[in-house]
Amino acid sequence: MIEQTFERLESRSRERIAAAMSREELEAVRVDVLGRKGELARISKEMGSLTAEERARVGKLLNGAKQGLEAALEARKAEFDRAALAARLDAEWVDLTLPATGAPRGSLHPITIIQSEIEDLFVSMGFTVLDGPEVETEYNNFDALNIPPDHPARDMQDTFWLKSGQLLRTHTSPVQVRGMQKLGPPLRMIAPGRVFRNEEVDASHEHTFYQLEGMMVDREVSVGNLIYFMKTLLSSIFRKDVTVRLRPGYFPFVEPGFELDIECLICGGAGCPVCKQSGWVELLPCGLVQPNVLRMSGIDPEEWNGFAFGLGLTRLAMMRYAIDDIRLLQGGDLRFLHQF
Amino acid sequence: MKFSYNQIRDLVEGLETAPEALKGLITMKTAECEGIEQIGEHLARVCAARVVSVEPIAGTHNVKASVETGRYGERTVVCGAPNCRAGMVTAYVPAGTRLGAATIDKRTVNGVESDGMLASGAELGLNRDAEGVLELDVEPGSPIPGCEPDATIEIDNKSLTHRPDLWGHHGMAREVAAITGNRLKDPVNPRRIPAGEAVVKIEIPDFTLCPRYSALVFENVTVKASPLWLQYRLTAMGLNPINNIVDATNYLMAMLAQPMHAFDRDKLTGDTIRARPARPGERIQALNGEWYELAPADLVIADGAGPVAVAGVIGGMDSAISGSTARIVFESANFQAAGVRRTSARLKLRTDASIRFEKSQDPANTIRALAMAVELLEQVSPGIRLVGGLADAYRPKPAPAPISLPLGWLDRKLGRHIEEAEVTSILESLEFGVSRQTPGVLSVTVPSWRATKDVSLKDDLVEEVGRIIGYGSIPPAPPMVAARVPAANRERAFQHEVRAMLAARGYTEVYNYSFIGGEAARRFGYEPGALVEVANPIASDQSLLRPSLLPGIWKNVVENARNFESFRLFEIGLEIHPANAGADLPRQVSHLAVCSAARQEASPAAALFELKRAAECLMPGAQVRPVEPKCYEHPVRAAVVDWHGETVGRLFELHPSMVESGRAAVLDIDLEAMERARPAMKRYQPIRRYPSSAFDLSVVAELRELVGGIEQKLARLAGEPLEAIEFVRQYSGPPLPAGKKSVSFRLTVAAADGTLSSEEVGAIRGRIIDGMQQSGYELRI
Numbered sequence A: 001m002i003e004q005t006f007e008r009l010e011s012r013s014r015e016r017i018a019a020a021m022s023r024e025e026l027e028a029v030r031v032d033v034l035g036r037k038g039e040l041a042r043i044s045k046e047m048g049s050l051t052a053e054e055r056a057r058v059g060k061l062l063n064g065a066k067q068g069l070e071a072a073l074e075a076r077k078a079e080f081d082r083a084a085l086a087a088r089l090d091a092e093w094v095d096l097t098l099p100a101t102g103a104p105r106g107s108l109h110p111i112t113i114i115q116s117e118i119e120d121l122f123v124s125m126g127f128t129v130l131d132g133p134e135v136e137t138e139y140n141n142f143d144a145l146n147i148p149p150d151h152p153a154r155d156m157q158d159t160f161w162l163k164s165g166q167l168l169r170t171h172t173s174p175v176q177v178r179g180m181q182k183l184g185p186p187l188r189m190i191a192p193g194r195v196f197r198n199e200e201v202d203a204s205h206e207h208t209f210y211q212l213e214g215m216m217v218d219r220e221v222s223v224g225n226l227i228y229f230m231k232t233l234l235s236s237i238f239r240k241d242v243t244v245r246l247r248p249g250y251f252p253f254v255e256p257g258f259e260l261d262i263e264c265l266i267c268g269g270a271g272c273p274v275c276k277q278s279g280w281v282e283l284l285p286c287g288l289v290q291p292n293v294l295r296m297s298g299i300d301p302e303e304w305n306g307f308a309f310g311l312g313l314t315r316l317a318m319m320r321y322a323i324d325d326i327r328l329l330q331g332g333d334l335r336f337l338h339q340f
Numbered sequence B: 001m002k003f004s005y006n007q008i009r010d011l012v013e014g015l016e017t018a019p020e021a022l023k024g025l026i027t028m029k030t031a032e033c034e035g036i037e038q039i040g041e042h043l044a045r046v047c048a049a050r051v052v053s054v055e056p057i058a059g060t061h062n063v064k065a066s067v068e069t070g071r072y073g074e075r076t077v078v079c080g081a082p083n084c085r086a087g088m089v090t091a092y093v094p095a096g097t098r099l100g101a102a103t104i105d106k107r108t109v110n111g112v113e114s115d116g117m118l119a120s121g122a123e124l125g126l127n128r129d130a131e132g133v134l135e136l137d138v139e140p141g142s143p144i145p146g147c148e149p150d151a152t153i154e155i156d157n158k159s160l161t162h163r164p165d166l167w168g169h170h171g172m173a174r175e176v177a178a179i180t181g182n183r184l185k186d187p188v189n190p191r192r193i194p195a196g197e198a199v200v201k202i203e204i205p206d207f208t209l210c211p212r213y214s215a216l217v218f219e220n221v222t223v224k225a226s227p228l229w230l231q232y233r234l235t236a237m238g239l240n241p242i243n244n245i246v247d248a249t250n251y252l253m254a255m256l257a258q259p260m261h262a263f264d265r266d267k268l269t270g271d272t273i274r275a276r277p278a279r280p281g282e283r284i285q286a287l288n289g290e291w292y293e294l295a296p297a298d299l300v301i302a303d304g305a306g307p308v309a310v311a312g313v314i315g316g317m318d319s320a321i322s323g324s325t326a327r328i329v330f331e332s333a334n335f336q337a338a339g340v341r342r343t344s345a346r347l348k349l350r351t352d353a354s355i356r357f358e359k360s361q362d363p364a365n366t367i368r369a370l371a372m373a374v375e376l377l378e379q380v381s382p383g384i385r386l387v388g389g390l391a392d393a394y395r396p397k398p399a400p401a402p403i404s405l406p407l408g409w410l411d412r413k414l415g416r417h418i419e420e421a422e423v424t425s426i427l428e429s430l431e432f433g434v435s436r437q438t439p440g441v442l443s444v445t446v447p448s449w450r451a452t453k454d455v456s457l458k459d460d461l462v463e464e465v466g467r468i469i470g471y472g473s474i475p476p477a478p479p480m481v482a483a484r485v486p487a488a489n490r491e492r493a494f495q496h497e498v499r500a501m502l503a504a505r506g507y508t509e510v511y512n513y514s515f516i517g518g519e520a521a522r523r524f525g526y527e528p529g530a531l532v533e534v535a536n537p538i539a540s541d542q543s544l545l546r547p548s549l550l551p552g553i554w555k556n557v558v559e560n561a562r563n564f565e566s567f568r569l570f571e572i573g574l575e576i577h578p579a580n581a582g583a584d585l586p587r588q589v590s591h592l593a594v595c596s597a598a599r600q601e602a603s604p605a606a607a608l609f610e611l612k613r614a615a616e617c618l619m620p621g622a623q624v625r626p627v628e629p630k631c632y633e634h635p636v637r638a639a640v641v642d643w644h645g646e647t648v649g650r651l652f653e654l655h656p657s658m659v660e661s662g663r664a665a666v667l668d669i670d671l672e673a674m675e676r677a678r679p680a681m682k683r684y685q686p687i688r689r690y691p692s693s694a695f696d697l698s699v700v701a702e703l704r705e706l707v708g709g710i711e712q713k714l715a716r717l718a719g720e721p722l723e724a725i726e727f728v729r730q731y732s733g734p735p736l737p738a739g740k741k742s743v744s745f746r747l748t749v750a751a752a753d754g755t756l757s758s759e760e761v762g763a764i765r766g767r768i769i770d771g772m773q774q775s776g777y778e779l780r781i
């Protein structure tokens, strides 16, 4: 009898809970059923008239009904919360295809990028990175490199002279001289930097460009070692195994002196306009250090020898990024520079 | 330098290597070949032909000629040459031959079918004579003597700088013979130097300037065009045929690298030739027609009356060969390289002679060239006769000492073993003398033509051997050296960090030139005369070295404003200032310039504050202190940047008059000062264990009073318990009186060893308020 009462109450209440459309309606159901004056309270008041045995039985039923309904109420309430949250978040819709905010990315100059890579590579092989001044003495730029006054090799480099009689360095090679004096033998050094030649500017000629000088002086340094370093360097820069060849080249501060060519990366050696159909691209001058150059910097050539090379960073950057106009590099046009 | 392939082949016995292959070999083993030009390909088809009969063609200057060509049978051609006549032997070009850009076709001219053509020297590319068809003296059908298809091999002059001998064909032929393993022929017969007393005297006051002067005198000279073979050969060598005597000097020079000069003997005064310094005020009209003022630093060749040539550079007009020349003095001399180079540079006159002499030519070569001249002149000027013997003045020079070449050392230098026999054979093929000094050591004698400057050390022999074996035969190998950590370059590493940080914050790196002009200098407050000046600038607006990166940055701002609403950029580069007293070199300082520019700023002075933040990121704790503006700075938006007690740069807006529209803020940092100020080590600060307390204070101040200054005053008054002070906001307007603003700060205070009680916090706050009020500030509490 009493069981039926509870059953009816419970099922009726569950229907009302399910039918409630708002938190307020749900609260009304709670007050009606579970409230202080609600139906369950009323039943529990009536329990005084029951025997102890019956009271225990009804009490258990009462608790069961109460817990069941409370859980149903909570579950329904959670549904409302979830729906409310979903509605609130839905209102926060944004269009993620709109542009990003904050400063857009900046970029490094292409020569900086290449230069840093080469610096890292050489540092990993035990080379020190040295800096030298852009305004140099005639002695460091020429004489100390075995190019005395009136030497025809001075024609190979059109020099910017200063009124003071000094000059803008025509190559990074004077840093060899500074490096030998500063570090003493044995040494491994590179020196990237800006150099100057008094030349008319056009798409392939600049009066200001970048080189990277390298030098190694030790007890036993051979042409084979030089080839090894150059191959390692170029394979790293071009990210593939490159084929190189050495041929005679004349630079007064090296003996023997070489021009190093790489097999044309555009045509793979078959011949194309970039390599003037030769299959090879002239890339860097190098050689074993001329004994007089060592001697002038206080190093005994009977005891020490070495190699030196000069890499055209500007040219390398142009090859790497297929830049066809050298003037872009120092033109300051962000439409160009943003691309790196 | 241009080489005739045929000439080289004439000097190398049995040379079979084709020009294209030879180009590759020379490039890999001797000097860089820039290209090959095929010349005279049509000459393979051209032959001599006898004109059998000539019929005029009415109404034209042309004739119808029947020719017997031998090789092609009898042909009929139309010819317009004035010298075309029956009985003559001339050159016949068959139809189908390519002549320059055109192909000779069988075609009808003046109603006559012309089957090929008769050609002039100019049409055949043999010389510049276009007056008439060639006059030949050979059998019909035979080729034009000495005129075969040839190839001009052009070698990069730069790669011949150290090789005086390679400025002549004989020198290059020696290389080719060594490379291909063939025998070299010597075109010189030294026995042709005549014996007997010379009829001219040579005087050389200083043998340093003129180590040797040799000459021969000839009479019964006929000046006329050179034989065809010589004209054609000179053309293939890139030289212009002029007349037989001048052509002979040029040909000898091209063969032996010995510049020669021919004087008209009858135009020389007296019989003594002097190689002496020019006297002040002396001048000469050179062969090119120009007048040159000479200076005592220039060496001249003088006769009894004055200079007749600028030594080693150019001859004089007055004694030049002409059609009436009957006697000549043939000069073959050697001049000091540096002197010729200086004079040639001073006169701005580079000639085939000066280019050779400045490479240090071999004094022994003068008489070789004269011996060859005797034979050549007999060919080109039949009937010519020598007068007297050789005039030859020189100071004997000891032969250079042989070079010791240790073979083990050679192997180590190259990184590859080479057998002694191979080393010997390579050096001997290049005409070095080789003998065994001790086991494993060779004694090498340098030939005179390599001994002037080129080869003196054993290192020079490494190149001789290395290039002939081919550097490609040397295996790449890492060196066996001690592993050492390279010395760090802190400045450069730091500059790379700065670059990376700025790029990540949105700035794009630019590289600007080191040159500026006077106007830009003045615009940035520099007196052009006080800057480092270029003596030979590329343009007048690039004559000064930049004392600041700012002119370049300004240019970037102006130019990029055309393409962008807003942009950010930076540059790291050297400022170049005049040398400090006692220093050798100009002061060259690494600087960083950062710029942010916008046509429309999102908030007032947004770009300036953005750069201030960039400066703080580069230099944590950096302070910005307003200062007097410079002429290019916004009058009230300029400050210096201080870091750890050092002023490291400036933060400012470019003067608005310099920016067409919008604003450009600039941060200019002395990277060396920044590097000096940079703390060497960072040290960790323990994190506070006890809670801190915070309260706000608002200070009323004059509108232009610096917030930073108020903050410092508050901080000083707060004293030791102050953990942090932070600007919150500022406000001006009602209810504040005009000219005043209220600035709010949040102060955080704490004790080192516990929690501050509210009374303690209150006391600190009270102390600050009292202090500020005593300084005359009103506080809004």
Ligand SMILES: [Zn+2]
Pocket: A264, A265, A266, A267, A268, A269, A270, A271, A272, A273, A274, A275, A276, A277, A279, A280
């Ligand atoms: Zn190619």
